[in-house]
Amino acid sequence: MNRNRSIQAPTDAAQQRTMAAEQAVQKALRKARKDNKPITVTGLATAAGVSTNFIYRYPVLRAQVEALRRARRTAPSAQSSATDVEAAASTLVRRLSQQLADARRTHRDEVTELRQALEVAHGELLTLRRKPEDAARGDRRIDDMPSPAPE
Template sequence: MNRSIEALATATRRRREQTESAVEKALKAARKTRTPVSVTSIARAAGVSTDFIYRHPVLRPQVEALRRARRDAVPGDAAHAPDAEAAASTLVRRLTQQLAADRRKHREKVANCRPLSLRHTANCSPCDGTCRGEAAALRAISTVSSLPGMTTLQDLAARLDRVEAELALHRLAHDYCVSADHRDPVRWKAIWTADAVWETSSDQIFTGNEAIRAAVEQQWQAFPIMQHASANHTVEIDGAAATGRSDVVVLAQLPDHRWIAGGGTYEDEYRCEGGIWRIARRRVVRPFDLAPLAPSDGPVYVDEPVPANPGDADELYQSGGRTCRLPEGAG
């Protein structure tokens, strides 16, 4: 067996054993408590993905058995449940009443202001244009108030802020791939917070912007070409913090021109600093590696410039912004 394949297999087996051990420890700790148990809670405590537990033929039955046992058990404070439900119902009722009152006051204010739009015909001679501006503002307020779920301009501003934040986070995910594949150290540094954590595996964790920069530079030295393809990026925003998840497939060329393929899922934490979203933590879960592929029959990228002599340019051509050398015997 090829040594590189053996190394990949050994690394994969070690990661699986470490992940299984983490889940078993989380189960052992959960058995000592009386809190509800689920696949999600065990996965979170173990620091693994829920998919790993769902697909495991041994660990999943253990988690489900513990979950059923907790569900069937009668909690010691069950007698207080009606009081808690009653308190929650009262709170909801009060908030609903307050919301209805606020909406009624808003409608009354709008109704009281609308007669201003009649000033142009009733009170303006000659008209200085002020009433038209007031009428336009009132029409804008009325339009916003009529939108589904909208009561104030602040609501509209909040929605726009969320849309802009989501677009910025999607762009951030793209910048990660672009800066890694195109070897752009400036863009790479800009996407991380100063105290960011990059966890490429359970035994490869880089903390701080400088350590993360050094780690990607090692990848650039090991792989002449890298290509990331990420998809399914979803985010949850909470003020100036957010979490995200995306799937990725990576192709990388080895120094001997063979290719390896791998991928996994990114679980992210983001932070907005000075109006700019950055990655505060990125963790790779569900990683997979495939055996090396055959050497590429395509052109080998070179760093030499295109020759000034047109007669020497037969063996070189431009492709994707790079200078490429045709394979031997290519026409």
């Protein structure tokens, strides 16, 4: 149990740092939308106090940055906010759809494995049920019977 605690504490701390960094990037994104300044990953990372690698490692954050960049290039500032929200929602839908597809694939594979195991178990049960019946009846296989005497 001590081992679990010694592993759990650093894991929890890492998760909290990651969540805090994600929130900082989100806050920097909101500020960048309001300020209407050019958007760069480096600029956002500096404003959020995280590394550029952090933003690149999280596809959701990177997609939001890219969506904001595209919106700035193509739309006036009044429409960019709506476009960003739609892009973020679209990214979220894509991410959740991918997670659902992965979960379904995993579930399907597990069900297939369980069905195969069940078939094997049924076969073994059938074999075990037949053995006592064969012995009780005195049934013998053809290979076990003596060959007829030559005439």
